[in-house]
């Protein structure tokens with residue numbers, strides 16, 4: 248169905264040693280043959296050199312290295328050629344243009360992986376994992392994406408689907424033999440199976456908040472009074488002088504966001520304007536912005552100078568913080584004696600670097616609570632799409648239990664189980680409508 252020949256540059260544009268062009272579809276080898284003067288399809292998967300020329304003009308464009316694949320033993324499951332050209336802006340674009348002139352069509356974003364799904368090489372969860380792996384900036388994101396690519400989540404959801412199917416089979420048996428007194432299936436057997444499925448679904452749904460946070464990065468908002476050392480801490484956690492630091496209170500006027508990694512976990516770190524009542528219009532707006540960010544925070548990094556008591560306002564802020572707080576005492580190097588820190592305070596100095604490692608670990612612990620994120624033994628639900636479908640499945644299983652408890656006829660009650668199965672199949676992509684596929688692949692890059 249989707250087998251016309253597509254071609255795309257799979258590497259990003261710009262100066263680089265090489266660029267990779269993928270050609271896929273039935274007839275891919277013929278298209279490549281028209282451009283690569285030394286083209287031979289066999290032996291498969293063997294690197295060979297060839298000049299690349301324009302098929303009409305015969306002009307030499309590059310000397311390239313290519314590999315051929317025979318369907319279905321390729322990434323897409325189709326006949327494929329992968330061409331490594333020299334990098335840069337011109338050469339890859341010209342070789343691609345030559346392939347298009349030879350009959351290929353420019354691939355759309357995600358089309359290559361979409362074909363892999365269409366041909367059963369990957370399921371939808373694995374395709375999403377490919378996108379997550381490309382977007383990963385923290386090691387924990389890579390681990391989760393690789394686990395999902397290895398069918399970790401697919402298998403877990405497949406198991407749950409299997410359990411619902413077995414439950415369906417038990418119930419069908421009951422429907423077929425209603426006259427048997429206690430029925431051939433003990434009711435407590437069915438009840439236990441229902442509970443088992445519900446627990447499994449709930450367990451997986453329970454990983455969603457950490458999983459989605461892992462994909463997007465936890466929002467860590469640095470807050471505190473003006474001059475508390477927030478921007479200095481922000482820079483120290485990033486390892487670069489991103490925010491302006493001065494001794495003048497009210498230096499930061501706007502929220503600044505930057506990605507950071509703490510203990511291998513991804514964060515979106517926000518530096519904010521110091522919280523205080525101000526007459527300055529710009530600063531007041533900045534403080535408003537800080538409050539808005541605080542409302543959406545996954546974790547708050549509250550800063551106050553070491554060696555002083557917290558003010559009543561600061562204590563009130565801590566008592567009403569909208570998210571878990573890491574209480575940081577800053578500028579420890581300025582103290583002659585040690586700050587008498589309570590257990591939940593982290594004492595830091597950006598001058599000496601003291602306390603920063605502890606702070607990173609504390610942040611990681613507070614923002615990511617599931618062990619799975621760390622050890623990554625269990626699969627995680629990483630997208631809203633997964634969570635919604637799992638919640639739909641759980642609702643249906645519960646509705647089935649409710650219907651049974653209320654003596655609703657077996658065949659009618661069982662329609663809920665059918666709906667649960669469909670919801671689970673949706674996640675894996677066993678039966679997927681075009682619009683779901685469109686949405687999943689819309690965010691892919693061209694050539695992937």
Ligand SMILES: Nc1nc2c(ncn2[C@@H]2O[C@H](COP(=O)(O)OP(=O)(O)OP(=O)(O)O)[C@@H](O)[C@H]2O)c(=O)[nH]1
Nearest residue numbers: 473474475476477478479494497498499521578597
């Ligand atoms: N000695 C020392 N000075 C620090 C440390 N952290 C911050 N400072 C100083 O404290 C002053 C204020 O630091 P900033 O990071 O700008 O404080 P802020 O909380 O961002 O301030 P506003 O943006 O005004 O709200 C600057 O002069 C910093 O150099 C530290 O660990 N040790």
Ligand SMILES: [Mg+2]
Nearest residue numbers: 477478498499
């Ligand atoms: Mg600042």
